[in-house]
Amino acid sequence: MDSTKLRFFAPCPRGLEGVLEQEIHDLGVPMTAKTDGGIAFQAPWSTMYWVNLKSHIASRVLWEVGQAPYRSEDDVYRAAYGLPWPDWFTPSQTIKVKVSARRCPLTSLDFVTLRIKDAVCDKFMSVRHKRPSVDRHRPNIRLDAFLDESTATFYLDTSGEPLFKRGHRVVSVEAPLRENLAAGLLRLAGWTSSDVLLDPMCGSGTIPLEAALMARRIAPGQSRSFAFERLLVHDAKRWGHLREASRLKQLAEVSAAIYASDQDPAAVKIAQRTFQGAGVAVDIRLRQSDVLALEAPAEQGVLLINPPYGVRLSRPEELDAFYPQLGDWLKQRFSGWRAYIFTGDLRVPKLIGLAPSKRTPLFNGPLECRLYEFQIVSGSMRKRIPTPTSKA
Ligand SMILES: C[S@@+](CC[C@H](N)C(=O)[O-])C[C@H]1O[C@@H](n2cnc3c(N)ncnc32)[C@H](O)[C@@H]1O
The missing domain is CATH 3.40.50.150 (Vaccinia Virus protein VP39)
Known part of the structure; x- marks a missing residue:
């Protein structure tokens, strides 16, 4: 997987796109594009590990797994059904689908969310004869979809818990900054x-x-876990090396x-x-x-x-x-x-x-x-x- 350049999107708090793009460049990724609310980038799989581990500014890293034009909920269903979900996770893992949209002509995002979930489950039924169940609170696998006026883009969330959760907060206080x-x-x-x-x-x-x-x-993600560790395409050995290399760089x-x-x-x-x-x-x-x-x-x-x-x-x-x-x-x-x-x-x-x-x-x-x-x-x-x- 590391020979191919894959497409990722790293969302961030609005206003920080410029400093996030600089940070992603500094992490060794030259191919980036700045959009409102985040940075799209192309990089090999293991670079995604590195960005999750080292980024101070990204909120998540989403792996773009598919894109298709659409006009109706059925088009979105067909596009989602066409993706090889069983190559990426198993039906015993729980899922959650989140849809966001800008200028989307469809009337109900809840209904589109349901159709995408159905498409993923139907795909598993046809290939594995078993379907994953939904867990809205602590899913193993988070699927994101973004709909603009004519294109649906599908993502697998490689971070899991948002990246601003470094695992250091001992108690919650009033109005802390993320x-x-x-x-x-x-x-x-x-x-x-x-x-x-x-x-x-x-x-x-x-x-x-x-x-x-x-x-x-000290990498912000040094002592937390990530959703990519639960994907079937995860390379545990490579991840272990990267995490250790990062630990050795600490001053x-x-x-x-x-x-x-x-x-x-x-x-x-x-x-x-x-x-x-x-x-x-x-x-x-x-x-x-x-x-x-x-x-x-x-x-x-x-x-x-x-x-x-x-x-x-x-x-x-x-x-x-x-x-x-x-x-x-x-x-x-x-x-x-x-x-x-x-x-x-x-x-x-x-x-x-x-x-x-x-x-x-x-x-x-x-x-x-x-x-x-x-x-x-x-x-x-x-x-x-x-x-x-x-x-x-
Ligand atoms: C918005 S909070 C800061 C939150 C902080 N950035 C964080 O992430 O947790 C403002 C802080 O200012 C403190 N504060 C208010 N008046 C102060 C003063 N006169 N001198 C010092 N601290 C003060 C409050 O106790 C509060 O902790």
Whole structure:
């Protein structure tokens, strides 16, 4: 299988397509195409293992197993029936079919989902005289289909659990960032492992954890399992070699300092346990502190802040009072630093009193957000926001 180039699609949080494409190139895949919400790429089978193991930003890696034009549900059924599913998995494995669509003329996606499931089961009945059963919660095999106005594309999900589930979270906390979004923010901020990093509102520690994994070259998927291990075409020996090669590339320590803090002692405890579980507690200097009490730990560095936002997390009037203080804190103590604020509150530049040098639109799930970049310079060089009507 490794002599042929296969087609894959790696979805990611919207807004991170550019950094995901760069990451896939860096993983040794030159043939990529950027689309809204992900990167299509062509590569040998074992490269798919490598992308699943090493990507910080992809949400999944889907293997494109077929494509056909369609006009009706029956056309989709016939196209799905025509694929050699029994070559890829067995009828004793459970399945789940997920359909997504853009400009699809069919009236019910639920009905198309049912037809695809029927086609797969009918195919197994005709070839193996046994059909797989459906498990909507923990299926062994996930099948994806994407319908545009005239073409149905079928995928087998090679990841299983989404790739942002690295297996490091000890407990769930309120509003943590997804790991791949945190990694994408670090990449958009241009952070490299030789830069000092400070996350002064670290919550459960997602950003510093991703930074430490990157700095130590610990593959995000090093200690989890993947759906490709359950496919009949899986090459366990090759996978074992790749995983071991990746483990041998891990560094014993980080080159630059990573600082993290939060005012909430419970969050600090959770972050501590998470860092320990991931084996990077020694790489992150974690403490409990109000952000405004912190001094810059170095002359230069990158600040990445994900402040509370939204009705569940904080009242708007509290944020209105907080941001001008955060702006003063940055100006007084962090000249020479690059500061990044990731928020869904588009009033932040106005409230903080600094003009962003860059604003990158991103989506945190369905929530439209921005990553604002502020170059903190001392005294007279500082640009102030001229009017309160500046656009977000
Ligand atoms: C949106 S959460 C950060 C989530 C984090 N990125 C994660 O992935 O878990 C915002 C955090 O800011 C912290 N926070 C709020 N006000 C603070 C302050 N004045 N000083 C330090 N931390 C503060 C909260 O305790 C909360 O953990």
